[in-house]
Structures are given as C-alpha cells and as structure tokens.
Amino acid sequence: MHKHFKIFKPYGFLSQFRSSQRTRRNKKMLGELGNFPAETMAIGRLDEDSEGLLLLTTDGKVSAEITGSKVQKEYYVQVDGIIGTNEIQELKEGVSISINGKNYKTKPCRAFILDPAPVFPPRSKPIRDSRHGPTSWISVTLTEGKFRQVRKMTAAVGFPTLRLVRVRVGNEKLEDMTPGEVREVPNFKY
Structure with missing residues (x-):
C-alpha cells in the first residue's frame, strides 16, 4: 500500500532525502521533517530558498503523472517593488x-496581484524590512516547472x-499548515 504526504517545506531545506556527492553535508534534508518510508520521493522540487507545499509519495507512477502532466502549480510571490498590471x-x-x-519563452500562465497580501x-532567514523599499505579492500559476522558473520570470x-x-x-492546497508540518494524505486528488 502506497503512502502519500504533503509538507510545508521550510526555507533552507533541499527537496531530497539523501545527500549526493555534490551536496554539502550540512544541508537540511526532507527526512529531518518526519519518519517517512524508505522509498518516499518528492513529487517535483522546490529550491532551497523556496517554501511551501511539497507532495511526497512512495508511488513512482503518481510522481511521474503529476510532474509529467499539465497539473497546475500555484505560487505566491513577494517581489521587490510595486508590480503593475x-x-x-x-x-x-x-x-x-x-x-x-x-x-526559453515561458508558456502562458495565470498571474494576478494579491491584495491584500497573504500572511505566512x-x-x-528574515526578508529585508521596509527601510529597503516597498514590496508586493502576486500569484503565478504554471503548468510547467523549469529550474527557478518563477524567480527568472519575475526578474x-x-x-x-x-x-x-x-x-x-x-487540487492539493497548503491550507493552514506551518513550516515543517507533515500531513499524510490517503489519496491525492490532483
């Protein structure tokens, strides 16, 4: 019987369970967040500086289906400055x-300004404070996932x-989870 989880990946964690030879040993790994079955894998990735919803599974077919299809991924992004229409x-x-x-030209996506700003x-590691100028929040929803794509797009x-x-x-949402929290999900409804 396969197991499925969702976690709120905290800032500073890698989206993997074991260190590779290229990974420095002092990096934080997902395995530190819970007692997962040995065959658990992350479905997709979030880079070390990114946070939020990360799905985990012991079912390689589910992982391939979600990462290889047109499943939407929605991100809330705080940007430097007041972004316009x-x-x-x-x-x-x-x-x-x-x-x-x-x-590379990114595929069309859904994007809009978040007002009011979300609360997380x-x-x-603190983000700069208001002395450094204003910031704004946007929502970006993609069906693709190139390396650091959202960051490159806003830049x-x-x-x-x-x-x-x-x-x-x-269809899986972060909801009211807190950084580092793990929830088992009996059946993903993606």
Missing part, C-alpha cells in the same frame, strides 16, 4: 528566460523575487 500581463503572455544557457509565518519583468511560497499543486 503591465508586468502582470507580460507574465501571463510568457517571458523570455534563460534555461541551461539557452533562451515568518521565514527562518525578467523587472521585479526580483524576495520570497516564494507554493500554495497549490493540482
């Missing part, structure tokens, strides 16, 4: 970013990402 429209239409040194628990329209929190994968 022109930049939101650019994000919606797709922007040019670099992937592995090559120019403070991050373990491409002139608003670098300060904080990135994934809030939804398909």
Whole structure:
C-alpha cells in the first residue's frame, strides 16, 4: 500500500532525502521533517530558498503523472517593488528566460496581484524590512516547472523575487499548515 504526504517545506531545506556527492553535508534534508518510508520521493522540487507545499509519495507512477502532466502549480510571490498590471500581463503572455544557457519563452500562465497580501509565518532567514523599499505579492500559476522558473520570470519583468511560497499543486492546497508540518494524505486528488 502506497503512502502519500504533503509538507510545508521550510526555507533552507533541499527537496531530497539523501545527500549526493555534490551536496554539502550540512544541508537540511526532507527526512529531518518526519519518519517517512524508505522509498518516499518528492513529487517535483522546490529550491532551497523556496517554501511551501511539497507532495511526497512512495508511488513512482503518481510522481511521474503529476510532474509529467499539465497539473497546475500555484505560487505566491513577494517581489521587490510595486508590480503593475503591465508586468502582470507580460507574465501571463510568457517571458523570455534563460534555461541551461539557452533562451526559453515561458508558456502562458495565470498571474494576478494579491491584495491584500497573504500572511505566512515568518521565514527562518528574515526578508529585508521596509527601510529597503516597498514590496508586493502576486500569484503565478504554471503548468510547467523549469529550474527557478518563477524567480527568472519575475526578474525578467523587472521585479526580483524576495520570497516564494507554493500554495497549490493540482487540487492539493497548503491550507493552514506551518513550516515543517507533515500531513499524510490517503489519496491525492490532483
């Protein structure tokens, strides 16, 4: 019987269970967040600086189905400055970013300004304070997931990402979870 979990990946954790030779030994791994079955794998990834919903499973078929299909992933993104409707429209239409040194145009996506701003628990490494200028929050929903794509997209329209929190994968939502919290999910409904 396969097991499925969702976690609120905290800032500073890698989306893996074991260190590879390229990974420094002092990095925090998902296995520190709970007692998972040996064959548990992350479905997709969140980079070390990103937070939020990460799905885990012992079922490789479920993992391949979610990562290989057009399942939506929604992110709440705090950006440097007050983003406007022109930049939101650019994000919606797709922007040019670099992937592995090559120019790539992102697929059209859903994006909008979040007002009011979402409230999340403070991050373990604080984000700059108001003395450094204003910030704003947006929602970006993608069906693709290139390396650091959302960060590259916001930078491409002139608003670098300060904080990135994934809030939804398909029908699974972050809900009221707190950083490091793990919940078993009997059946993913993606």
